[in-house]
Amino acid sequence: MSYKIYLYDTDQDCIGSGTLSSSYIQYQLETAAGQDVEVHISSVGGSAFDAIAIYDLLKKYPGKVTTSIDALAASAASVVAMAGQSVVMSKYALLMIHKPMVGSGGNADELLKDVQMLNIVQQRLAQIYVDKTGLDGATVNSLINSVTWLSADQALSLGFIDAIEDYSAEITNSALIKNYTSAAPMAYQRCINKLLTQNNNNNMNMENQQLIEKTTTVLDKIMNYFKKVVNKQTITDKGTLHHCGALDEGTEVYQDVDMTQPAPPDTYTTSTGSKVAVKGGQVQKVTPPLSDPDTDPDTAQDDDSDAPSDQFKKAKPGDVQNKIESIRAKLHAQNALLSEARAALEAANTRLSKTREEVKNEIKSNFTPEGSKRSNKAKTEQTPFFAPTSTLAKNAVKKAISK
Numbered sequence: 001m002s003y004k005i006y007l008y009d010t011d012q013d014c015i016g017s018g019t020l021s022s023s024y025i026q027y028q029l030e031t032a033a034g035q036d037v038e039v040h041i042s043s044v045g046g047s048a049f050d051a052i053a054i055y056d057l058l059k060k061y062p063g064k065v066t067t068s069i070d071a072l073a074a075s076a077a078s079v080v081a082m083a084g085q086s087v088v089m090s091k092y093a094l095l096m097i098h099k100p101m102v103g104s105g106g107n108a109d110e111l112l113k114d115v116q117m118l119n120i121v122q123q124r125l126a127q128i129y130v131d132k133t134g135l136d137g138a139t140v141n142s143l144i145n146s147v148t149w150l151s152a153d154q155a156l157s158l159g160f161i162d163a164i165e166d167y168s169a170e171i172t173n174s175a176l177i178k179n180y181t182s183a184a185p186m187a188y189q190r191c192i193n194k195l196l197t198q199n200n201n202n203n204m205n206m207e208n209q210q211l212i213e214k215t216t217t218v219l220d221k222i223m224n225y226f227k228k229v230v231n232k233q234t235i236t237d238k239g240t241l242h243h244c245g246a247l248d249e250g251t252e253v254y255q256d257v258d259m260t261q262p263a264p265p266d267t268y269t270t271s272t273g274s275k276v277a278v279k280g281g282q283v284q285k286v287t288p289p290l291s292d293p294d295t296d297p298d299t300a301q302d303d304d305s306d307a308p309s310d311q312f313k314k315a316k317p318g319d320v321q322n323k324i325e326s327i328r329a330k331l332h333a334q335n336a337l338l339s340e341a342r343a344a345l346e347a348a349n350t351r352l353s354k355t356r357e358e359v360k361n362e363i364k365s366n367f368t369p370e371g372s373k374r375s376n377k378a379k380t381e382q383t384p385f386f387a388p389t390s391t392l393a394k395n396a397v398k399k400a401i402s403k
Helices: 022-031 049-061 076-081 108-133 136-144 152-158 173-181 186-196 206-230 297-303 308-314 318-352 355-360 391-401
Strands: 002-007 037-043 067-075 088-092 094-097 149-150 163-165 231-236 238-246 265-270 277-279 280-288
Touching: 022 049, 037 076, 049 067, 049 108, 067 076, 067 136, 076 277, 149 152, 152 163, 173 206, 206 297, 231 280
Parallel strands: 002 037, 037 067, 067 088, 067 094, 088 163
Antiparallel strands: 094 149, 231 238, 265 277, 277 280
16 A cells, blocks of 8 residues: 555645645655555746655655646646656646746846756756656757646657546447437336346457457366366276376376366375375375286286287177277267367457447347338348238137136
């Protein structure tokens, strides 16, 4: 939270007096004690010397200083505004710079001293503007001599400020529609407003939101599908371990099918007798069973009898065909998901890239209620062939329905 200081003119005070004096600003900065500071300015100016003193205090302050021109920073107040590490100006505010002035009297020698003093003061003020904007001295002095008033856009382009504070609401499809329909008859405006506020939602970006949600759903389905494809399960004495690939050291293991919850640290025993040490959701060590079929001479003969060639000979043609069909089914499911994702992404991209003109055209309607006295060029809703027209027929239909 930034510490806020307000340099707002009062009926009695301006820059250099009261709460806008350099001594009071020094007190405020001491109270801020290194916090980030926001200095809000709305002043016609005042003492150039106090403005320079405040400028110096803000420049030396250890915390971040942001100066905000809320309404007007004229004359000496514009000098104070230049002290911010970031200078922000309201889009409605004004900035004014001019030659320093003095009210004095006296003989020619005294007046000449005042002229020399004013020229020196202008040089110092001009240097502050030059340091902030990066403009050359001749340009800055030309602006000073001309008594220049700057809008926020002009001040930004010349480098006097760093940003413009804009209070306009975010432009939505709803705002665009209301803008284009503001001249429509009140009856139509009520219908449009009802559509815009349907389901207590005040903008027409619901369609875009639904597209995004639909696209996200499709992508989630793809991710879940492929997770299940690569997900392998190992049954243990403490539940099923889910993992990708072989169950080796370093493999990540999970306790749920979606592979989102890491398996608790423990030692798990698989159905083959292997010991799997898990810690931090990863396999730390896999200890094979004491009787390893690969090394046990008593089972070596059995392994030879189950050689791949023998297993292939034992396989039935129906089993091979079923395996092929299973692979085809998986590929078909993958392609279907990818096609759905592609269509959803294309639809979302098309909707989100619509221009203001396209949004405007979407709300045009060529429908006019039957019997309307408005333009007869518009199409009217066709009367269904079964709709009763005479009073007698209408009463007959009502009577039939009520039975």
